Amino acid sequence: MVDPANTVGLPVNPTPLLKDELDIVIPTIRNLDFLEMWRPFLQPYHLIIVQDGDPTKKIHVPEGYDYELYNRNDINRVLGPKASCISFKDSACRCFGYMVSKKKYIFTIDDDCFVAKDPSGKAVNALEQHIKNLLCPSTPLFFNTLYDPYREGADFVRGYPFSLREGVTTAVSHGLWLNIPDYDAPTQLVKPKERNTRYVDAVMTIPKGTLFPMCGMNLAFDRDLIGPAMYFGLMGDGQPIGRYDDMWAGWCIKVICDHLGLGVKTGLPYIYHSKASNPFVNLKKEYKGIFWQEEIIPFFQNAKLSKEATTVQQCYIELSKMVKEKLSSLDPYFDKLADAMVTWIEAWDELNPTAAAAANGKA
Ligand SMILES: O=c1ccn([C@@H]2O[C@H](COP(=O)(O)OP(=O)(O)O[C@H]3O[C@@H](CO)[C@H](O)[C@H]3O)[C@@H](O)[C@H]2O)c(=O)[nH]1
Numbered sequence: 116m117v118d119p120a121n122t123v124g125l126p127v128n129p130t131p132l133l134k135d136e137l138d139i140v141i142p143t144i145r146n147l148d149f150l151e152m153w154r155p156f157l158q159p160y161h162l163i164i165v166q167d168g169d170p171t172k173k174i175h176v177p178e179g180y181d182y183e184l185y186n187r188n189d190i191n192r193v194l195g196p197k198a199s200c201i202s203f204k205d206s207a208c209r210c211f212g213y214m215v216s217k218k219k220y221i222f223t224i225d226d227d228c229f230v231a232k233d234p235s236g237k238a239v240n241a242l243e244q245h246i247k248n249l250l251c252p253s254t255p256l257f258f259n260t261l262y263d264p265y266r267e268g269a270d271f272v273r274g275y276p277f278s279l280r281e282g283v284t285t286a287v288s289h290g291l292w293l294n295i296p297d298y299d300a301p302t303q304l305v306k307p308k309e310r311n312t313r314y315v316d317a318v319m320t321i322p323k324g325t326l327f328p329m330c331g332m333n334l335a336f337d338r339d340l341i342g343p344a345m346y347f348g349l350m351g352d353g354q355p356i357g358r359y360d361d362m363w364a365g366w367c368i369k370v371i372c373d374h375l376g377l378g379v380k381t382g383l384p385y386i387y388h389s390k391a392s393n394p395f396v397n398l399k400k401e402y403k404g405i406f407w408q409e410e411i412i413p414f415f416q417n418a419k420l421s422k423e424a425t426t427v428q429q430c431y432i433e434l435s436k437m438v439k440e441k442l443s444s445l446d447p448y449f450d451k452l453a454d455a456m457v458t459w460i461e462a463w464d465e466l467n468p469t470a471a472a473a474a475n476g477k478a
Pocket residue numbers: 141142143144145166167168203204205206207208224225226227297330331332351357358359360361390391392
């Protein structure tokens with residue numbers, strides 16, 4: 116036992132930021148040895164591992180990590196018939212981890228994402244940067260040309276309205292990737308050797324009214340503010356589409372964040388994405404999305420939520436009705452997806468009754 120009187124001046128390990136307020140969600144079909152490299156940054160945090168595919172497969176988790184693991188049998192047990200809204204054989208299954216978490220913040224990362232190095236060669240603590248992004252305001256209403264004004268050594272530039280400098284609360288922090296960029300299959304096929312070596316030292320708020328292609332492999336968000344909208348849709352097994360899980364969620368959350376006055380940031384932190392998935396397999400999964408999105412994007416660009424929609428759940432249910440009404444003509448899949456969006460909210464509220472009651476009370 117160390118005598119407190121004798122610890123003056125000794126470096127005391129600071130408690131990791133948000134240690135007890137953040138869960139790390141990892142979708143996986145493989146052993147999680149990648150966590151060895153992340154140990155200095157992630158070990159203090161609780162993991163929620165969503166095991167996809169064969170539930171009888173044993174997933175190895177490195178010693179020393181505190182985690183809970185859910186396979187498909189667990190998902191079916193926890194959700195019963197509502198498990199139909201959780202995808203199988205697609206990284207979209209990760210959203211089950213968001214639902215069962217009891218923490219305020221979520222960081223989700225793929226198991227082929229490793230610690231990146233910044234241009235000085237320093238290891239990037241991606242989680243620390245996401246937390247910084249989430250804990251400081253966003254500026255969706257007016258673009259700051261010097262990027263993140265709240266960052267050390269930066270500020271609002273001349274001409275930036277003082278009435279807007281308080282910014283808005285940040286709901287989402289979207290990180291990027293060195294090495295294998297998150298390209299769609301056609302781009303992967305055309306540029307199989309392309310690697311991202313460009314480390315851009317910037318964090319930007321995505322302006323209000325602008326959609327963006329949200330990638331789920333290095334993503335953090337405030338679960339209390341936007342969690343119910345982070346549904347990764349119906350993808351993978353039995354579905355006509357895959358690899359649009361995060362894109363669907365990104366379009367939904369951005370419309371809702373804009374409506375509720377919340378911010379979405381992109382840029383730092385980088386992770387090192389080590390493995391390119393097979394472009395031919397990816398093309399089979401995503402080809403319908405490539406032409407559907409030409410209709411889906413205008414749908415989200417024109418989606419208008421009512422002023423009565425003041426909670427994420429209400430916004431999301433309104434959005435599901437619009438999907439059913441305006442996208443089902445594109446393909447019957449969207450009729451099924453709209454129903455799954457409702458099931459997701461019902462399941463979310465069942466597993467998070469206190470938050471649901473508070474949201475309904477607010478409504
Ligand atoms: O059926 C599956 C396949 C994979 N996973 C887990 O999901 C992530 C991502 O898998 P992977 O790295 O193999 O695939 P990518 O193409 O790089 O994924 C990125 O593209 C998007 C596809 O939706 C997505 O935003 C990114 O994740 C790994 O952790 C796999 O273990 C799975 O759970 N089920």
